[in-house]
Amino acid sequence: MTETSIGASSAVVAAPPATSRPAAFSGSFVPRLLTGLVILLSWEIVVRAVAPPYVAKPSTVVLAIPRVMTDPEFLRALGATLAAVTEGLAITIVAGTAIGLLMGRSAIVDRMIRVYINGFNALPMIIVLPLFSLWFGYSGAARIGTIIFAAIFAITMNVADGARSVPREFLEVARSFRSGRWRMLTDIVLPASMPYLLAGFRLAAGRALIGAVVAEFFLSIGGLGYYILYNSRAYHHNEAFVGVLLLAAFGVSFELLVNWCTRHFMPWYRRGA
Amino acid sequence: MFRNIDFDVAEREIVAIVGPSGCGKTTLLRCIDGLLPHDAGEIWVGNQRVEEPIAGVAMVFQHFGLFPWKTVFDNVAYGLRMAGASKAEVERKVPEFIKLVGLGGFETAFPYQMSGGMQQRCGLARALAVEPNVLLMDEPFAAVDAQTREILQFELLRIWDERPTAMIFVTHSIEEAVLLGHRVIVLKGRPSSIHETIVIDLPNPRTRATLREPRFAELREQVWGTLMREAREAEFVLER
Structure with a gap:
């Protein structure tokens, strides 16, 4: 992934050498495909040889994809999970970044809350579910709460690190041009911390997804997690696996989204200052 | 850090400051910009006392910034x-x-x-x-290659001709100091103080032709002579 994004991001200066991108692409594509095929094949063989017929195997999962993808119940579940993850992540990014910036730039704030952030970050997120279900009921709010709890510390800690390591020259220039403290935060510290924020977002997005699924398992509220749980228990393993595949696809698309954002909004990143 | 540093810069004057490495040229400039606090002495720009960065003073940084x-x-x-x-x-x-x-x-x-x-x-x-009324230049051309440096020196002279300001120009290069400065201040030692002020009586505007004038070579030698002993001493000072 890395080689591809570096090659492509030079498009701003001049067209990159025509060969760089396809070469990097095919260079990692063939091995990747090979690994995938080996895994699928072994899976298929083992299940056919030793498992009862209702156990999912690649050939039957593939057949289940069109059926599941057009199932309104599945689409509702998908929509519910995606909406919750999006909402939770939006809140997480805004709140997590704000707290992280304050922590990074203010020694007092840092001293006040660092220990708690670290403590909460170390908690297994599932531990809060009994509490959240008491506070918010068996509801979407408890799910959002779990998502935020699962994701926010990754953003906060990364942004705090980023804000703390803003090059001194930048702050000196800002001071020389008489920037106010608040302007400095939004104008200098935040953009300088963007790479850290994106790294935090990568982690946070994965954790948010886990948080949503775990909450759905535990709270039995509609969503992809519950869909997978329900179908596994009903011996609809193939249907459950389509859900799992889709979750994996989310993971990949988050990664692609972050890479695209980096290239598009931060062409300056990875090129030194 | 400093002792007995006292100088004025006129409204349309370029003062170049040279000195051996580590004598605090850049620190002096940062104090003038109000970036660093000074516990003794006073810095005035017009009728405004500098305690923090003030309007009317702008800085060009060695690291570009x-x-x-x-x-x-x-x-x-x-x-x-x-x-x-x-x-x-x-x-x-x-x-x-x-x-x-x-x-x-x-x-x-x-x-x-x-x-x-x-x-x-x-x-x-x-x-x-x-x-700005005062332009502070902190070794602005130290990080570019030699040819670019020359080009930029004359570009700076052209721009200053169009928009003259008071300018304090800190540099390592004696040649640059003599070419740009109307006066050259040579700093010395730790704590640093003004070793000598040399008036550069070269005709304005300065151009490439200035570099060929015998007077230019004389002044360069004079500044070098003043600086040399200090530079030699500074070379063998251990960091405290």
Whole structure:
């Protein structure tokens, strides 16, 4: 992934050498495909040889994809999970970044809350579910709460690190041009911390997804997690696996989204200052 | 850090400051900009006492200090925006100063795309855009290659001719100090103090022809002679 994004991001200066991108692409594509095929094949063989017929195997999962993808119940579940993850992540990014910036730039704030952030970050997120279900009921709010709890510390800690390591020259220039403290935060510290924020977002997005699924398992509220749980228990393993595949696809698309954002909004990143 | 440093800069005067490494030239400039606190002595710009960065003074940094996430336009606009300029003012002034430093057409370029010379032109435009009365130059051409450095020296002279300000120019290069300065202040030692002030009585405007004048060579030798002993001593000082 890395080689591809570096090659492509030079498009701003001049067209990159025509060969760089396809070469990097095919260079990692063939091995990747090979690994995938080996895994699928072994899976298929083992299940056919030793498992009862209702156990999912690649050939039957593939057949289940069109059926599941057009199932309104599945689409509702998908929509519910995606909406919750999006909402939770939006809140997480805004709140997590704000707290992280304050922590990074203010020694007092840092001293006040660092220990708690670290403590909460170390908690297994599932531990809060009994509490959240008491506070918010068996509801979407408890799910959002779990998502935020699962994701926010990754953003906060990364942004705090980023804000703390803003090059001194930048702050000196800002001071020389008489920037106010608040302007400095939004104008200098935040953009300088963007790479850290994106790294935090990568982690946070994965954790948010886990948080949503775990909450759905535990709270039995509609969503992809519950869909997978329900179908596994009903011996609809193939249907459950389509859900799992889709979750994996989310993971990949988050990664692609972050890479695209980096290239598009931060062409300056990875090129030194 | 300093002892007995006392000098004035006239409204349209370029004062060059040279001195051995580690004598605090850059620190002095930072104090004048109000970036560093000074516990004794006073710094005045016009009738304003400097305690923190003040309006009317702008600095050009050795490390350029451009923000990598801002385009040339936004970097040049930075000082103006911090000074509370209106949008119309920014739209009017920024292209003017970008053109003045010879970066016309590169408004949307990012610093990482530009050579060191272009980056420092951008840094100069950012400082000029706030239309300061005093321009502080902290070894501005130390980080660019020798040819670019020469080009930029004469560019600076041309720009100063168009928009003269008071300027304090800190440099390692004696040649640069004599070429640009109307006066050259030689600092020495730790704590540093003014060793000597040399008036550079070369005709203005300074051009490439200035470099060939016998008087230029004489003054360069004079500054070198003053500095040499200090420089030799400074070379063998251990850090405390």
